[in-house]
Amino acid sequence: MKNQFKLKILSNKKITDKLYYLILEPGKLAAQVKPGQFIEVRISDGLEPFFRRPFSVFRCQKSVELFYEVRGKGTEILSAKNKGEVLDVIGPLGTSFSLPSKKVKQVVMIGGGIGVAPFMALSDTLNNKGYELVLLYGGRNKDYTFNMSEFKKNGCKVFVSTDDGSVGVKGKVSVLFNKIKADAERTMIYTCGPRAMMASVQDFAKKHGLKGECSCEEVMACGVGVCLGCVVKTVNGYKTCCKDGPVFRLDEVVF
Ligand SMILES: Cc1cc2nc3c(=O)[nH]c(=O)nc-3n(C[C@H](O)[C@H](O)[C@H](O)COP(=O)(O)OP(=O)(O)OC[C@H]3O[C@@H](n4cnc5c(N)ncnc54)[C@H](O)[C@@H]3O)c2cc1C
Known part of the structure; x- marks a missing residue:
């Protein structure tokens, strides 16, 4: 397969009790990836996870980097992999974020939990291009939050909320929506995270006439549009998250 790569692990570090940061050698993959795209990782050589x-x-x-949460068996196995081991990956897959139009001044990225992951690549691309970059990040508690210095280095103004108030402001990420200047002509919103969170972003955007895109993270199997396991309901009918998405227009998805 032409987009299948075997990439050596350069590091796989535990960041908090729940979050890990994996760095792979770039191979021929890194240069092909656009912000918002994903890769499918073969977790083990055995049948589980299939x-x-x-x-x-x-x-x-300079490398291919993943930021992940240990959720079940697959990510648990992944978290135990060591430097020097080789991962079999397919990618880049899916749609990418479209870049803001020339009129846009304020770019707001709204990430819930691990949904923040695609925004580092997006902020790498938009840094130093004259946009005001804002990151609103909502996590469950301190185990789901991390040092945001790399986002800050990319010029992002970062605001954090947690459900229990252990980091940043207490509450869902919607408590941070007041950081967004509701300037319809000059604002672009990108969001990724739990459905309920993206629904609240969609409501906010609709109320203020803001354009945006969302990245859906449905439970997925084949990753190439064949099994239809990851369909998303949209105003234009059902679409696959893996091939038609994961990035959709914010007003297109029915949450
Ligand atoms: C396009 C896309 C991009 C993603 N990017 C990231 C990322 O950057 N970092 C990251 O940590 N995770 C990401 N995910 C989610 C990640 O794929 C799942 O957490 C992972 O597949 C879980 O595998 P597992 O074997 O550990 O858990 P499983 O044993 O498969 O599942 C454990 C539990 O997690 C739930 N679960 C599994 N997949 C998802 C999902 N997609 N959304 C919500 N709940 C889920 C299951 O229903 C189950 O309750 C992404 C998913 C998609 C579709």
């Missing part, structure tokens, strides 16, 4: 697991590309400059 399907590859999808991950957004967190960064793809």
Whole structure:
């Protein structure tokens, strides 16, 4: 397969109790990835887990980087992999974020939990291009939050909320929507995270006439539009998250 690569692990570090940061050698993959795209990782050589697991590309400059949460068996196995081991990955897959139009001044990225992952690559691309970059990040508690210095280095103004108030402001990420200047002509919103969160972003955007895109992270199997396991309801009918998405227009998805 022409987009299948075997990439050596350069590091796989635990960041918090729940979050890991995996760096792979770039191979021929890194240069092909656009912000918002994902890769399918073969977790083990055995039958379990049978399907590859999808991950957004967190960064793809000198290496291919993933930021992931340990959720079940697959990510648990992944978290135990060591430097020097080789991962079999397919990618880049899916649609990417479209870049803001020339009129846009304010770019707002709204990430819930691990949904923040595709925004590092997006901020790498938009840094130093004259946009005001804002990142609103909502996590469950301190185990789901991390040092945002790399986003800040990319010129992002970062605001954090947690459900229990252990980091940043207490509450869902919607408590941070007041940081957004509701300037319809000059604002572009990007969001990724749990459905309920993206629904609240969609409502906010609709109320203020803001344009945006969302990246859906449905449970996925084949990753190439064949099994139809990851369909998303949209105003234009059902679409596959893996091939028609994961990035859709914010007003298109029915949450
Ligand atoms: C396009 C895309 C990009 C993604 N990017 C990232 C990323 O950058 N970092 C990251 O940590 N995760 C990401 N995910 C989610 C990641 O793929 C799942 O967490 C992973 O597949 C879980 O595998 P597992 O074997 O550990 O868990 P499983 O044993 O398969 O599942 C454990 C639990 O997690 C739930 N679950 C599995 N997949 C998802 C999902 N997609 N959304 C919500 N709940 C799920 C299951 O229903 C189950 O309750 C992404 C998913 C998609 C579709």
